[in-house]
Amino acid sequence: DAKTTQPPSMDCAEGRAANLPCNHSTISGNEYVYWYRQIHSQGPQYIIHGLKNNETNEMASLIITEDRKSSTLILPHATLRDTAVYYCIVRVAWDAGNNRKLIWGLGTSLAVNP
């Protein structure tokens, strides 16, 4: 299974861009990269996902390197409410029926400071 490596913690000043890195050097060609976050005392929340191309939505941007071995989640203007644990996940197949599951790691604890 492809696995991901993230720094355990990061700090960011409010209003600045938060750039969260993720390494997934063993990712296969058809495996997607997903990002979720988990605010304290809540369940995880989907942010964005991508395969090869860069993606953007109302929450964040996802930059995937050309060799797909790493990616960066960008929160363009971090706010205090963005303080959370951010998970970079690779979605892998788990059975012959081509069903998939998310392989979760420990994530990066992002602290947005005033």
Added chain:
Amino acid sequence: ETGVTQTPRHLVMGMTNKKSLKCEQHLGHNAMYWYKQSAKKPLELMFVYSLEERVENNSVPSRFSPECPNSSHLFLHLHTLQPEDSALYLCASSQGARPHYEQYFGPGTRLTVT
């Protein structure tokens, strides 16, 4: 509010008790999941239901028994638990358990086994 509710939010039970966790989704999804989140460990997928049929049991001990009576409701029946089963139990739903699914999580049930 993600559209996925879980009750109770907190539960303390003895090792000889029997209790049930309930999850309800109001999103019209057809796949539901139970996850376990222990301190300092990644999320562990326990069970997956797709179209009310269990499609995955991830080597979960028999003291955990899931039930999915319809596509909107999911239960986790608990009996003779161990202290190491104390954790946050998260329910999630998605539109299909196959590729490109975005999972919506409930707030979780914090379980303490004494």
